[in-house]
Amino acid sequence: MRSRLLEHISSPQDVKALAASDLPLLCDELRQAILENSAAAGGHLAPNLGVIELTVALHRVFDSPRDKIVLDVSHQCYAHKALTGRAAAYLDPDHFGEVSGFLSPRESEHDLFSIGHTSTSLSLACGLATARDLAGEHHDVVAVIGDGSLSGGLAFEGLDNAADLKSGLIIVVNDNDQSIAENHGGIYGALAELRATRGATPSNIFRAMGFAYRYLEEGNDVTALVAALEELRGTDRPVVLHIHTTKGAGYAPAERAPELWHHVGPFDLETGEKRKLISGDVPRDGYADITARHLLERMARDPRVVAITAGMPYVLGFTPERRAQAGAQFVDVGIAEEHAVTFSAALAAGCATPVFGAYGAFLQRAYDELWHDLCLNSAPATIIDIGASVFGANAETHLNYFDLAMLGALPNLRVLAPVCLEEYLAMLDWSLDQRERPVVIRMPVGAPLERPDLAPAAPATFDTPTYQVVREGSEVAILALGGFFTLGEQVADALAEHGLRATLVNPRYATELDEAFLRDLPERHRAVITLEDGVLEGGWGEKIARFLGTSGVRTRCYGIPKGFPDRFDPQELLARCGITVEGIVADILGMR
Amino acid sequence: MRSRLLEHISSPQDVKALAASDLPLLCDELRQAILENSAAAGGHLAPNLGVIELTVALHRVFDSPRDKIVLDVSHQCYAHKALTGRAAAYLDPDHFGEVSGFLSPRESEHDLFSIGHTSTSLSLACGLATARDLAGEHHDVVAVIGDGSLSGGLAFEGLDNAADLKSGLIIVVNDNDQSIAENHGGIYGALAELRATRGATPSNIFRAMGFAYRYLEEGNDVTALVAALEELRGTDRPVVLHIHTTKGAGYAPAERAPELWHHVGPFDLETGEKRKLISGDVPRDGYADITARHLLERMARDPRVVAITAGMPYVLGFTPERRAQAGAQFVDVGIAEEHAVTFSAALAAGCATPVFGAYGAFLQRAYDELWHDLCLNSAPATIIDIGASVFGANAETHLNYFDLAMLGALPNLRVLAPVCLEEYLAMLDWSLDQRERPVVIRMPVGAPLERPDLAPAAPATFDTPTYQVVREGSEVAILALGGFFTLGEQVADALAEHGLRATLVNPRYATELDEAFLRDLPERHRAVITLEDGVLEGGWGEKIARFLGTSGVRTRCYGIPKGFPDRFDPQELLARCGITVEGIVADILGMR
Structure with missing residues (x-):
């Protein structure tokens, strides 16, 4: 996409250098870039469209990364990424997909944490503000949290503690009157009353908890947002800025159906027709x-x-x-x-x-x-x-x-x-x-x-942990749980080609053991394989290994070693863990 | 203790049968019984003293177990237990200790859940109210939650959802302006303002969230409480009754220092001198x-x-x-x-x-x-x-x-x-x-x-999982983690008497493995024992068993099988799990 401003933004300093009158154009360019990027690659479209103006205003007013900006859940980070050295990933189809959909400190010093779960921003901001105070430093800390994230208990714990801070902290409540689906809970009545009265009602949960409070109806007006944030900059107490935004702002299909456009796969930008369904949609017969x-x-x-x-x-x-x-x-x-x-x-x-x-x-x-x-x-x-x-x-x-x-x-x-x-x-x-x-x-x-x-025989009961023995064999037993059962079956097939008829088991129970079955296993088997589509440490296979530990049978557990792989290809990840038919077969033949 | 009323209370029906004018005496008797019981046996004294009048009023007005009463965290359940068929456990020293300090459905149909963690009552009450509505039944559901428990995120999630209920639910906020220690958080400013204005301030978080709201200053006046609850009985909407109580009410030392009297061991009722320190106190050199x-x-x-x-x-x-x-x-x-x-x-x-x-x-x-x-x-x-x-x-x-x-x-x-x-x-x-x-x-x-x-050699670093080999031996290796190290040492000593010099290891790392050490173990050992002071399933020992599973060495893991043992003697529990020096030695000698 061609842009007049955005392609020249390589850091928040460039946002500050623009003429104030250029900010609306920057927002338009961001919106178009995010739309084109999401149309091609999918993403959390509607929430990101709603905070473009807010994000420009934040980087106009504050001085990231010296000032600390924490975005809740990362469903609102695209404009932030585009303004902090990553514009090409939204502008240039050759670079689409180069940045992740979430905040990531590996990508930028402006991303303070890896974040993908909701409701964490207020506690994180409290911690950053307290660290600042202990160090005797002076900078702003800003948390941006959507109304949907406020229903999470951690958000309340953070809000409760933030109110007690004896120093500055700015909480922007990005209120689009929508969670992923519609909102549920008493707090949304409280927010609605604040919106209806433009923040004037005396029944104000934020003030009741001790926050200073400002309301801004024009949550998608970058000029108004800059003015509001300028006023709060350098605050020496905790303050809530409650802004009213539109989820999906600037893209009619998303404004009309924000739940369906919360998280989308690729779509046709003109018609709004989606090529892959994600949030809100329920694929037939899945x-x-x-x-x-x-x-x-x-x-x-x-x-x-x-x-x-x-x-x-x-x-x-x-x-x-x-x-x-x-x-x-x-x-x-x-x-x-x-x-x-x-x-x-x-x-x-x-x-x-x-x-x-x-x-x-x-x-x-x-x-x-x-x-x-x-x-x-x-x-x-x-x-x-x-x-x-x-x-x-x-x-x-x-x-x-x-x-x-x-x-x-x-x-x-x-x-x-x-x-x-x-x-x-x-x-x-x-x-x-x-x-x-x-x-x-x-x-x-x-x-x-x-x-x-x-299929279990009807009427199926699961009252007692009992494994389903799918193939009776000897020497080697393959216990292949749930999603990895077909992998186990392929391993058994491959072993058959080596003349080894393995026992193949569908364990069904993922945390309890069929002790009677396991107790008899060592009689006709010298090796036992567990396959689980889950983390290895503390998982199901280790329970089998522990139970069989005294028996003398050799046990080998396959699972994913603990870690936080990101944006991985599952088959590649499995191959790196040695979880392929060939790898497992080779291991088994080596164990005999 | 002699009582005129309490010893004749065998169910809430007996509370209802009393003359209204007798209720204050019943409260006095409950208070004296709880004091004498706690002085002898210890307990969560101060919070229980604060809710005696509330509890009598609840059982006077509502019809438990048809009406559902949920007490948050159980730190306020003694009077409830005494009024629901368990008075002897508080009146008669021969029966002290017969009931647990927490709600327990095994003890009584009036205890709806096993509860010991804070902040769960509102979600539980929501679930009971919703179950009632789905079944087309009609009865009251009452949750009692202390101000201290309101800081927990789950309490907020429950409050938020309770406000959305389209049917009746009564939440009694038992506000003694004290958590276990002093309160922290913005919500306590909001509660203080409500107390200061006797509930009249327009800045009311409960009303803001959609609740009906009543304030009662006389939270330790049983007559006033009965009247307030009578008014709310049969409500068809969610309502908060905010009562102001005194933590430790009626016992001067506890009223003066509620943190120190939150949870006490045995003490002298006359002097207030404690024989064992629990909450608030910090034993010297521990x-x-x-x-x-x-x-x-x-x-x-x-x-x-x-x-x-x-x-x-x-x-x-x-x-x-x-x-x-x-x-x-x-x-x-x-x-x-x-x-x-x-x-x-x-x-x-x-x-x-x-x-x-x-x-x-x-x-x-x-x-x-x-x-x-x-x-x-x-x-x-x-x-x-x-x-x-x-x-x-x-x-x-x-x-x-x-x-x-x-x-x-x-x-x-x-x-x-x-x-x-x-x-x-x-x-x-x-x-x-x-x-x-x-x-x-x-x-x-x-x-x-x-x-x-x-002691690790100074400067101690724990950068790489490395086990401390305390005794070099052969045949059997004992890996004894943390609190169970001395047990492992005793086992090694006992094995030595059998002429077996076992390797004894202090693993130090409770979730990561010293792989180099473990890889070499099978060379000189035929059996490995893991001892951990923790739950067996998913624990540390299973990781060792998994790692050694392919080696042919026999591994046996000792830990506590998963379960919820209650009021147990730790040594007896361990003996039941086979975790004694004699038991482990016998197992090892059998494994060789």
Whole structure:
């Protein structure tokens, strides 16, 4: 894309050097560049469109990286990246994709943290401000947080502590009256009242907590934003600047349907037609779609079945139409995974049948609620664990495959890892029908695999950890969990070509052991292989290795070593970990 | 203790049957019983004294267990227990200790959940109310939450969602203007303004979020409380009843020093002299005391060293005097572990040197912040992991020994498990001096053990996982981590009596492996034993078993199987797990 201004911006200093009258043009160029980039490569389009003016104003007024700017969740970082030495990545198709979609200190000194989870910015800003004060330094610290991120408990903890600071901190509340989907929670009534009164209502949660407070209605007016920020620059106390922005600003399809344009794949800029569906859309006959249809059927029969999501209804397949159909039987709690889990535990205790769906990386936010509310109380809630695979997401902030290591020590919890659609639905039905314990089901990643041969016999129960032996063999046993079952099958096939008929097992249970089976294994096997689509340390395979440790059988566990790989190709990552059919076969032949 | 009323109360129905004029006497009797019980057995005295009148009023007005009463954190459950069939446990010294200090569904149908962590009550009440609505039932749901618990993010998520309920829910905010120690955070200014205006200020965060709101100044007046609750009974919308209570009400020493009387051991009821120190007090020359003195010394030399706690300053030894001495270099964030971790990550990024101390069970609340803010950003913060041992706490809600399983998969994190005081201080100093990565140090439990022979050579560095080989032996290697090192030493001694000179190792690193050492082990050893004072599944030993799995050496891991044991004797628990010198020696002799 040709630009008059943006291509000459190599640092925030260049933004400061522009004539004030040029700032609107810079915003236009940024908007066009972000649109063209996202149309080609996809991205978090709507939130980024809403903060272009704010970002220009921030870099006009403040002096990054001396002044510290923290952007919550990174869903609003494209303009920031373009203004901090990375314009080419948005302007030039040859450079599209050179920068990540998230803040990354490896890319720039203006990106202070790797950030991809919501609600962290206020605590981070508090820490930076306190570090500044301890060092006797003087600079501004600015946090930018969207209204959607305010529903997360950490954001409240940060807000609560920020109010107590005895020094300067600027919190920009970027209020577009929208989370990923629509907002839920009492705080949004409070924000709406502030917007409706242009900040004048005496019922002001920010002032009540002790903040100075300014309201700016023109949140997409760069001149007004510069003036407002100039006024706050150098503040010696914590202050909230509440600005009203438009999600998707400047692109009509996104303004009309911000949920569908929150996170998009490539699309046609003219027509708004998308070539790949991401947020808001539910691809037909994918696992999410099938899950929603299945749950809606059960809801129709049982008014106590209730589906829950935390800000992302589409992960369980709940489109706006299906949410309407489910009525009170669908609850989106906003970005509040902790609440979602504790709420689910109480729903179960109250004899309802809750199903909470979340990405593995976000379920992490509720670890203590899983431990203390769900598992300690052995509450029969079902959690659908989404994207938990190296094929699930490849941003360092969004690795969903730490789930089994996180869940493995939780008492009373059953974690099931289905291979195929038939197993997934059988496990879901069993879980919804039982009242004994909490259950996590790892939703397979990718297109549903149909494998009637692996389907459990009806009526399927998962009351006792029992492995499914798919092939009886000897010498070598391959225990291949969930998404890696087909890999195990390929390894078994390859071994057969070497004349070795291996035992092939679908373990199904991802944190508990079929001890009877394992106890007998060493009788006819000299080597055992575990394959898991998850982090190696603390994972499922290590439990097998520990159990078999005293037996004399040799055990080798395959999984992903802990680390934060970023923007990786899953197959390449697996190859680097030695997880290929050839590699595993060679290892096995070497172990005999 | 003799009582006129309390000993005849066998269920809430008996509270309802009393003359209204008898309720103050019932409160007096409850107070005397709780005082005598706590004087003999210890307990969470001050918070329980503050809610006696509220509890009588709740059981007078509502119809538990049909109506659902949820008490946050259980620090206010003694009167509830005494009124729900468990009076003898508070009245009769022969029955003291028969009930636990926490809500427990195993004890009574009036205890709806096992609860010991703060800030869960609002989400639980939301779930119960929603389950009621889905079932088409009609009863009241009441949550009681202290002001101290409101600083936890989950409480905010619950509040935010409760405000959105389209049906009845009563939230009693039990405001005694005190957390475990003093309160911190902007919300306490908001509560103070409400108290100062008797609820009349227009700046009302509860109303701003959409709640109906009532204020009651006489929070320790049972008649006023009954009247207020009667008014709210059967509400069809979410309502907050904000009551002003006195922490420690009715016992002068506790009213004067509520932090010191939050959680007490046995004491003399007449003089207030304590026979065992718990909350607020810091036993001289214990690990907490030594830690605070050490940190204060470092703070005096370096203004960027900062100690952080989440509502429990005393866990790091910070008495009120030491907090005053540290000034801005000590920060209590309130009960907000998530914020504490993310705040620490940013302090580290801002070149400060943060040290956050928390019990293992409460560090669980910050799992995602550890993963995403601290470890992904490899922020050089130090976390002191407290009580992480079967000897640390024996309530099912407070098991601190799940920490290694929780931390084991976190990339970039170093977890150190010192055996003795010398190691602990060397690790602390090393961690404070390095800028590479986050470090968790497991503070040993119990009286400091001095073992100069185990002290690392100065200057001690922990840059590379390297095990300390304490005795060179053969055939059997005992890898005994942290608090279980002395057990390993005893096992080695006992084996020596059998003529077997075992290798004895102090691994020091609790989640990373000394691969070079382990690779050489099978050469001279046929069996390896791991001993860890932590949960077995997902723990440290399994990593050793996995690493050695392909070697042919036999490995046996000792740890605590996952579960929620309650009110256990640690030695008995260990014996049940086969973790005794005799048991382990017998296992080893059988493995050869």
